[in-house]
Each structure stands twice: as C-alpha cells, then as structure tokens.
Amino acid sequence: MPLSREKIAATAIRLADTHGLDGLSLRKIAKELGVGPMRLYDYVINKSELLDLMVDVVYSRIAEVGERSGWRDTVLAIAHATRAAALEHEWFSDVLGGRPHLGPHALAVGEATAAALNAAPGVVDIDDLQRAVGTLNAVIIGSVRREVTERRTARSTGTDEAAFQASLGPYLTRMLTTGRYPTVARLVIDGAHLEAEETFHHNLTTILDGITRRRST
Amino acid sequence: MPLSREKIAATAIRLADTHGLDGLSLRKIAKELGVGPMRLYDYVINKSELLDLMVDVVYSRIAEVGERSGWRDTVLAIAHATRAAALEHEWFSDVLGGRPHLGPHALAVGEATAAALNAAPGVVDIDDLQRAVGTLNAVIIGSVRREVTERRTARSTGTDEAAFQASLGPYLTRMLTTGRYPTVARLVIDGAHLEAEETFHHNLTTILDGITRRRST
DNA sequence: GTATTGGTGAATACACCGTACGGTAACGAG
DNA sequence: CTCGTTACCGTACGGTGTATTCACCAATAC
Numbered sequence: 346m347p348l349s350r351e352k353i354a355a356t357a358i359r360l361a362d363t364h365g366l367d368g369l370s371l372r373k374i375a376k377e378l379g380v381g382p383m384r385l386y387d388y389v390i391n392k393s394e395l396l397d398l399m400v401d402v403v404y405s406r407i408a409e410v411g412e413r414s415g416w417r418d419t420v421l422a423i424a425h426a427t428r429a430a431a432l433e434h435e436w437f438s439d440v441l442g443g444r445p446h447l448g449p450h451a452l453a454v455g456e457a458t459a460a461a462l463n464a465a466p467g468v469v470d471i472d473d474l475q476r477a478v479g480t481l482n483a484v485i486i487g488s489v490r491r492e493v494t495e496r497r498t499a500r501s502t503g504t505d506e507a508a509f510q511a512s513l514g515p516y517l518t519r520m521l522t523t524g525r526y527p528t529v530a531r532l533v534i535d536g537a538h539l540e541a542e543e544t545f546h547h548n549l550t551t552i553l554d555g556i557t558r559r560r561s562t
Numbered sequence: 563m564p565l566s567r568e569k570i571a572a573t574a575i576r577l578a579d580t581h582g583l584d585g586l587s588l589r590k591i592a593k594e595l596g597v598g599p600m601r602l603y604d605y606v607i608n609k610s611e612l613l614d615l616m617v618d619v620v621y622s623r624i625a626e627v628g629e630r631s632g633w634r635d636t637v638l639a640i641a642h643a644t645r646a647a648a649l650e651h652e653w654f655s656d657v658l659g660g661r662p663h664l665g666p667h668a669l670a671v672g673e674a675t676a677a678a679l680n681a682a683p684g685v686v687d688i689d690d691l692q693r694a695v696g697t698l699n700a701v702i703i704g705s706v707r708r709e710v711t712e713r714r715t716a717r718s719t720g721t722d723e724a725a726f727q728a729s730l731g732p733y734l735t736r737m738l739t740t741g742r743y744p745t746v747a748r749l750v751i752d753g754a755h756l757e758a759e760e761t762f763h764h765n766l767t768t769i770l771d772g773i774t775r776r777r778s779t
Numbered sequence: 780g781t782a783t784t785g786g787t788g789a790a791t792a793c794a795c796c797g798t799a800c801g802g803t804a805a806c807g808a809g
Numbered sequence: 810c811t812c813g814t815t816a817c818c819g820t821a822c823g824g825t826g827t828a829t830t831c832a833c834c835a836a837t838a839c
Contacts, residue, residue, distance in 0.1 A: 442711060483707075
C-alpha cells in the first residue's frame with residue numbers, strides 16, 4: 346500500500362499521542378512508516394500542513410456526534426466531544442485556539458455549533474450569534490486547556506502526595522507559607538478535588554445560561 | 563554590567579515580541595547580549611526555565627494594576643490587564659493555560675483574583691470559589707487566545723479585502739460556496755466586525771453574571 | 780621568580796531538527 | 810520506442826538545545 350496523507354496523519358497522531366507534540370518529528374514519522382524522511386514531502390507541503398491535517402482528523406471524530414433534539418443538547422454534545430477528543434489526544438489542546446481551524450471537518454463542527462446556537466433563545470440577530478459562538482469557543486478552549494495542563498502536571502509530579510511534595514512541593518509550600526497568598530493557599534490546602542467533567546459541564550451551563558439571557562450592555 | 567537573569571529575560575522577551583516564540587533561540591539571545599550561547603546556562607537551567615522567567619515578568623506587569631474598590635472592578639481590571647499584556651507580547655498567549663504559572667508574580671495575580679472572587683455574591687464556600695476561579699480563567703485564556711490568533715491571521719493575510727481574497731480567499735470561499743456550511747458562511751459574509759475589546763468585556767460580564775447567580779446543579 | 784592550582788568564560792562537539800535538491804526506477808499514453 | 814508522470818530514495822545545509830572540553834588568567838605555595 347502506497348502511502349497516503351491519511352496514513353501519514355494517522356501515524357503522526359499515534360506518535361503525538363504517546364510522545365507529545367514536542368517529541369513529534371518528520372523523521373520519526375518517516376521511520377515509523379519505514380520510509381525516508383523526504384517521502385513525506387510528496388504528500389505534505391510542510392510540517393505545519395501536517396499538523397493541520399492531524400487537527401482535522403480529530404475534528405472529524407468530533408463531528409461524528411449526531412444532531413441532538415434541542416439546540417442546548419447539541420451544543421453540549423459537541424463541547425463534550427471536543428473535551429473527550431482533547432483528553433484522548435492531549436496535543437490537540439496545545440493547538441486549540443492557537444491557529445485557525447479551517448479544515449472541512451473543523452468547519453463542519455463549526456457549522457453545527459453555529460446552527461445550534463442560532464436556534465437559542467436570546468440570539469436574535471447575527472451579532473448575537475457571533476458573540477455567542479465566540480463566548481462558547483472561548484470557554485471550551487480555556488476549560489480544555491486548563492484541564493489538560495493540570496492532568497499533565499499531575500502525571501509528571503505523580504498522583505500521590507509524596508511525589509508531589511518531592512517535586513513541586515518544596516517550592517510551592519515555601520511560597521504559600523510566606524503568607525503572601527492566603528487565598529491561593531486556602532484553595533490548594535482546603536480545596537476539594539473537583540470532578541473534572543462536572544467542572545467542565547458547570548462552565549458550559551454558566552455561559553449557556555448567560556447566552557440565553559438577553560443583556561442590556 | 564555582568565549579565566543577570568533579569569537582563570536575559572528582558573532581551574528574550576524583546577526578541578520574542580518581534581520574531582515570535584518559534585524564532586526565539588538561546589543562540590540569538592546570546593548573540594544579542596554579545597556573549598557565547600553557553601553563558602546563559604550559568605543563569606538558567608534550560609530553555610523551559612527561561613520561558614517561565616519571561617512569563618513571570620509579564621505577570622509582574624499584570625500585577626501592577628492596583629486594587630479596585632469593588633470585587634467586580636478588581637476582576638475586570640486584572641482580566642483587561644492580562645489581555646493587554648497578551649496583545650503587547652503575543653507569544654504570551656501561546657503559553658497561556660499551557661503550563662502551570664507558579665512564578666511569584668503569577669501567584670500574586672492569582673491571589674488577587676481569587677481574593678476578589680471570594681468577595682463576590684454567590685460565592686459562599688470554597689468549592690464555589692474554586693469553580694469561579696476556574697471559569698474565569700478559562701474564559702480569559704480562551705478569549706485572549708482567540709483574539710491573538712485572529713489578529714495574527716489578519717496580519718498575515720493583510721487587513722485589506724484584496725489580500726484576503728488572494729490568500730485564504732480561494733480555499734475558504736470555495737468551501738463556503740459548497741453550501742455545506744450555511745451558518746458559517748452567513749457569519750463570515752454578513753457578520754460585522756465586532757470591536758475586540760468590547761467582545762472581551764462581553765465575555766467577562768457574561769460569566770461574572772453567571773458566577774454571582776447561585777446555581778442549582 | 781617559578782610552579783601549581785582553581786575557577787571562569789569561550790569554544791567545540793553531539794544528536795537532532797526541518798527541508799532544499801538531485802537522482803532513479805516503474806509505467807501508462809502517444 | 811519514447812516520453813511524461815508518478816513514486817521512491819539519499820545526501821546536504823543551516824539551524825536547534827545542551828554536554829563537555831579547552832584556554833586562559835589570577836591567586837597562592839614554595
């Protein structure tokens with residue numbers, strides 16, 4: 346089988362999943378495919394285009410969520426699918442919001458969310474729609490990015506308390522015991538470990554409620 | 563004058579401002595300082611730590627906004643300062659939310675926002691505070707990132723309509739005329755150019771209103 | 780005064796990166 | 810048979826972060 350954009354993107358995604366975006370190189374992809382590095386340039390302009398390709402593959406998975414009955418359920422389904430995709434492919438969050446996503450599948454999920462939001466109460470003219478899309482995307486990007494970063498640091502320091510104390514602990518506890526950051530200290534010490542998915546859902550409902558309510562400003 | 567972490571960080575920031583984060587290399591920083599590349603390692607563990615240093619310098623500028631009278635004004639001031647900093651140092655948005663910000667100045671602005679939110683109505687226990695901080699940061703990260711990316715693509719394609727049609731135009735218009743993305747097409751064609759700062763402010767007020775309102779879920 | 784030492788800034792070296800470029804072999808169309 | 814196209818391949822260049830080695834020079838010991 347002769348090599349193709351799809352196959353290149355697939356193995357690139359697999360490598361990025363396991364070694365991160367920094368550990369991804371054209372040479373490694375080529376080696377994984379049993380091929381010289383320059384072969385890839387017969388199918389891809391440069392690394393940036395390959396990244397766009399990978400991103401759109403992920404969007405194609407997100408786009409697979411079918412339409413729901415109501416606009417709200419549709420938006421929630423897309424958002425949760427985006428989060429799930431980012432958790433499965435953590436590099437995706439590194440790229441989220443960092444470049445325009447204009448691939449066909451990215452446009453498809455953009456269309457789906459825009460169409461759903463257009464049916465939301467409180468969205469009457471096109472300016473409302475534009476604002477609603479912007480706000481929703483902002484909250485998705487920010488939430489997902491936050492969660493993935495937290496998960497990474499948690500993994501790097503180790504989940505258990507001991508490893509945490511050994512790595513970030515010394516510096517952070519020293520910082521927090523200075524008394525200059527009392528609220529942050531209280532958050533870190535007394536704060537419960539909130540369920541991530543519930544937090545995400547909370548953020549979503551907060552801004553969806555905000556969208557449906559007509560504002561005066 | 564003998565070289566210092568501060569001076570290294572300052573010229574690194576200057577270089578990143580003009581050439582972007584990708585165009586930033588230790589060798590260029592060293593050359594700018596009239597020094598061998600390896601000298602930097604006497605002041606900095608590795609490039610990652612240098613990046614953390616740069617980030618915290620930016621946070622120090624953000625932290626300069628004094629306390630406002632009310633919790634809402636304080637939060638808004640910090641958020642707008644963050645946006646302003648990201649517009650001045652666009653590479654900052656590339657890093658926003660992508661790594662834990664634990665520098666002293668970053669902690670200081672974290673403390674300030676947390677303390678302000680703690681005084682907000684609707685925030686009663688520590689779980690509320692944790693959620694509020696998370697939501698606010700998510701919306702700041704997402705909004706700023708979106709805006710910077712848009713500004714970049716606008717600059718790369720050129721602001722004027724003609725250049726746009728020449729670069730992204732062909733592909734995008736071809737995509738939009740397929741009729742598969744009617745809502746997106748309407749947004750692109752009929753959508754007015756909204757003022758960026760006002761959009762940001764809109765996103766902020768939306769979620770601040772959401773925070774002050776007690777939720778049932 | 781000479782020899783030895785310690786430490787510090789400079790230079791070299793390594794492994795890796797993206798990619799420009801030239802070349803070769805199969806193969807269907809004329 | 811020739812020719813243009815397509816798929817494959819290897820080498821080479823300039824760049825990166827960083828480990829390591831080298832060169833020098835001031836200070837001390839004799």
